[in-house]
Amino acid sequence: MKPARFVSVRYVLLALYLAAIVWLIADGYQVYSGEERHADAAKATLTFRHFWLQEYNLPVERIVTELIEAFEEQYPQYKIDFEGLDQTIHREQKLKSEMVTGTQPDIMALFGGAEIEPYVRAKRLLDLTDWLKETGLFERFKDLQLWTVDV
Amino acid sequence: MRLRPKFLTGMLLLVVLPVVMMGVLFYLAFSDLIEQKAATYFRLALRDADRMLAYAMNEINSVTDLAITQDAVQALLKAPPQWISNEQARELNSYIMTHPKVTSFSLYNNERLVYRTNFSSVDVSYEELVRSDAYLKAVQRNGRPLWLAPGENEWSRSRAGEIVILRKIKEFHTLRDIGTLLVTVKADLLEQVFWEASVDGEILLVNGKGQIVYSKSGLRVGEMLEPSVREALQAQGEKDYVIRPFAEESSFIAYLSTTQNEWVMMAVTPESRLFQEVKLVRNLAVAIVMFLLLTAYLFEKLFISRLVFKILKTVKGLRQVEEGRFKELTESHKSDDEADLLVRGFNRMTRQIRDLIAQVEKEQRQKKEAEMQALIAQINPHFIYNSLESINSLAVLQGNRDISRMVVSLGKLLRISISENKELIPLEMELEHVRHYMRIQKYRFEDKFEYELELPAHLKPVMTQKLIIQPIVENALYHAIEPMSGKGLIRVCVADQGRDVLIRVCDNGAGFDAETLEKLDRLPCRKKTDSGVGLANVHDRLRIRFGPRYGVLVCSAPGHGTTVQIRIPKLLEPAVERGEEA
Numbered sequence: 001m002k003p004a005r006f007v008s009v010r011y012v013l014l015a016l017y018l019a020a021i022v023w024l025i026a027d028g029y030q031v032y033s034g035e036e037r038h039a040d041a042a043k044a045t046l047t048f049r050h051f052w053l054q055e056y057n058l059p060v061e062r063i064v065t066e067l068i069e070a071f072e073e074q075y076p077q078y079k080i081d082f083e084g085l086d087q088t089i090h091r092e093q094k095l096k097s098e099m100v101t102g103t104q105p106d107i108m109a110l111f112g113g114a115e116i117e118p119y120v121r122a123k124r125l126l127d128l129t130d131w132l133k134e135t136g137l138f139e140r141f142k143d144l145q146l147w148t149v150d151v
Numbered sequence: 152m153r154l155r156p157k158f159l160t161g162m163l164l165l166v167v168l169p170v171v172m173m174g175v176l177f178y179l180a181f182s183d184l185i186e187q188k189a190a191t192y193f194r195l196a197l198r199d200a201d202r203m204l205a206y207a208m209n210e211i212n213s214v215t216d217l218a219i220t221q222d223a224v225q226a227l228l229k230a231p232p233q234w235i236s237n238e239q240a241r242e243l244n245s246y247i248m249t250h251p252k253v254t255s256f257s258l259y260n261n262e263r264l265v266y267r268t269n270f271s272s273v274d275v276s277y278e279e280l281v282r283s284d285a286y287l288k289a290v291q292r293n294g295r296p297l298w299l300a301p302g303e304n305e306w307s308r309s310r311a312g313e314i315v316i317l318r319k320i321k322e323f324h325t326l327r328d329i330g331t332l333l334v335t336v337k338a339d340l341l342e343q344v345f346w347e348a349s350v351d352g353e354i355l356l357v358n359g360k361g362q363i364v365y366s367k368s369g370l371r372v373g374e375m376l377e378p379s380v381r382e383a384l385q386a387q388g389e390k391d392y393v394i395r396p397f398a399e400e401s402s403f404i405a406y407l408s409t410t411q412n413e414w415v416m417m418a419v420t421p422e423s424r425l426f427q428e429v430k431l432v433r434n435l436a437v438a439i440v441m442f443l444l445l446t447a448y449l450f451e452k453l454f455i456s457r458l459v460f461k462i463l464k465t466v467k468g469l470r471q472v473e474e475g476r477f478k479e480l481t482e483s484h485k486s487d488d489e490a491d492l493l494v495r496g497f498n499r500m501t502r503q504i505r506d507l508i509a510q511v512e513k514e515q516r517q518k519k520e521a522e523m524q525a526l527i528a529q530i531n532p533h534f535i536y537n538s539l540e541s542i543n544s545l546a547v548l549q550g551n552r553d554i555s556r557m558v559v560s561l562g563k564l565l566r567i568s569i570s571e572n573k574e575l576i577p578l579e580m581e582l583e584h585v586r587h588y589m590r591i592q593k594y595r596f597e598d599k600f601e602y603e604l605e606l607p608a609h610l611k612p613v614m615t616q617k618l619i620i621q622p623i624v625e626n627a628l629y630h631a632i633e634p635m636s637g638k639g640l641i642r643v644c645v646a647d648q649g650r651d652v653l654i655r656v657c658d659n660g661a662g663f664d665a666e667t668l669e670k671l672d673r674l675p676c677r678k679k680t681d682s683g684v685g686l687a688n689v690h691d692r693l694r695i696r697f698g699p700r701y702g703v704l705v706c707s708a709p710g711h712g713t714t715v716q717i718r719i720p721k722l723l724e725p726a727v728e729r730g731e732e733a
Binding site: 017021024025096097099100101102103118119121122123124 | 165216
């Protein structure tokens with residue numbers, strides 16, 4: 001009985017030793033292959049220009065502000081640069097220049113109809129048709145006529 | 152498993168393997184660390200450079216942004232005049248040439264060149280422009296500026312190369328394309344950015360096709376990147392660096408897509424420079440591993456190997472001892488560990504055994520010699536023979552036949568017991584000796600007993616120790632026959648029993664019981680002269696000569712006489728003769 005136990009202890013030790021070697025090699029290999037450490041991706045900033053500055057527009061502004069806060073909480077990699085501008089300056093001058101040079105904001109308040117036609121034709125606006133259909137939002141709008149442009 | 156391979160396996164498995172593994176892991180971990188550190192460093196440095204580049208480019212972009220939205224520019228392109236007045240030219244120049252890096256610009260409408268500043272190093276006709284790849288790209292950019300670095304614009308004729316910015320101009324309200332703006336910018340815009348960047352080595356700008364469009368050192372501008380580098384750049388998804396040969400030198404190449412254009416910014420550092428520390432550590436690791444292996448080797452050579460050698464030596468010595476050769480092993484004089492004690496102990500043991508054997512041999516030889524001396528010391532047999540012969544002659548002359556016969560017998564008796572030098576004699580002769588003894592005793596005891604001798608003819612040549620029957624017979628005479636009142640009988644008969652020969656001496660005396668026999672056996676006096684010990688003497692001699700199987704057996708019971716049986720091997724003369732000579 002006794003010699004048998006001795007032998008088994010020896011084999012256990014040997015097995016442990018071999019396991020340690022295998023573990024070390026595996027570990028070393030892992031260190032060597034070096035998993036990527038890219039945690040510091042830069043924050044993306046999206047610009048959002050609105051013209052809800054007047055008293056009667058403040059509720060809209062508040063709703064959107066809350067939406068933005070919720071969004072930023074859900075997607076911490078994005079920062080929304082929410083800025084208000086006088087409606088006339090925005091629509092008549094600034095946005096038009098920006099549309100020429102292609103430096104328009106990512107998101108902006110607009111009026112539908114004829115005003116957006118040149119922007120769409122110059123491909124300055126994003127076509128949301130597919131996205132609306134995908135998300136089922138398309139059905140929930142009463143009328144999208146003013147926001148529809150045939151190209 | 153033998154000792155030596157066992158130790159070797161243990162050494163390899165438990166010393167060499169871990170040491171080598173440790174070295175390799177150490178090296179790999181460190182080089183990986185350095186690589187990661189370098190990657191992080193270059194990532195940050197390139198981002199920094201990109202930010203500066205973006206800043207510089209944005210400055211000029213803002214200038215052109217402003218210019219192309221100006222009413223004067225828009226009007227000029229929508230309705231180009233035949234020629235442009237100095238006033239108009241000054242106004243146009245003031246929009247764009249205000250930026251210090253801008254060297255010239257050209258304005259095209261959808262049909263022809265409308266305006267160009269003087270002394271432009273780039274003079275491209277409208278047709279030339281429209282045919283170029285760059286123009287197509289600018290159209291795709293949809294009004295946003297397209298930057299062409301010195302290496303990728305085919306128009307610049309200045310030696311240092313110039314940056315060309317190309318952008319489509321859209322109508323303010325309808326956003327239709329109404330013309331094209333071409334601006335040339337000094338190449339040192341990029342130079343400044345790159346010199347200010349915190350990267351020591353080479354920095355490249357590479358366009359989407361893999362062409363080097365600008366380099367900090369000014370080398371290789373316009374050339375294509377090595378295919379292996381291009382492939383690696385395309386293949387690498389997440390990593391932002393590769394290690395590939397660049398300009399025939401294995402290099403660490405960190406890269407970053409710029410935010411402003413479709414350029415990729417690359418920092419190229421020769422691996423040899425970057426990994427100098429790694430090389431140092433590798434050399435150190437190799438040195439440490441080598442040193443450890445050397446110490447392990449020394450340990451093996453100095454201790455284990457010597458130990459194994461000593462054990463093997465001792466085992467060999469033991470084998471020699473088994474074969475009967477007692478050779479001492481060489482001993483080391485200096486150390487005195489257990490292995491040396493083992494060798495020393497073995498030697499001591501061998502010496503003792505050898506001495507003992509030598510002693511035994513010597514004692515036996517001495518004993519034999521003593522016996523011989525004892526025999527020689529007896530009276531010169533010739534003198535006795537001659538005397539006996541004289542007595543015989545006298546007896547014959549005087550007509551006394553009894554004396555004559557007695558003397559003859561005595562002579563024969565003496566001849567066998569004394570003058571025969573051999574230890575072994577044929578049974579025949581031994582019995583002859585007994586017969587003569589009996590004859591003499593018969594005169595002494597005056598027919599008080601009879602005797603019979605029986606020896607089968609085929610047993611006559613069987614060899615026996617000499618003088619083994621006579622002492623038994625003498626015993627019988629003195630202890631059994633003499634005390635008897637009647638006539639005694641002594642019978643000696645020899646029988647064949649397979650390998651052995653049995654000689655029985657029977658008498659019809661009083662016999663004795665077991666106790667007496669034991670007393671006889673225990674008698675302290677063992678002198679030759681004491682007839683009582685004749686039995687034991689014969690027994691001992693037979694056992695010494697032939698082995699424990701042989702000897703004397705005594706059977707007796709009160710009133711039934713005594714039988715003494717002698718057992719000897721059936722040896723035939725020739726073999727014995729040879730044995731004697733040896």
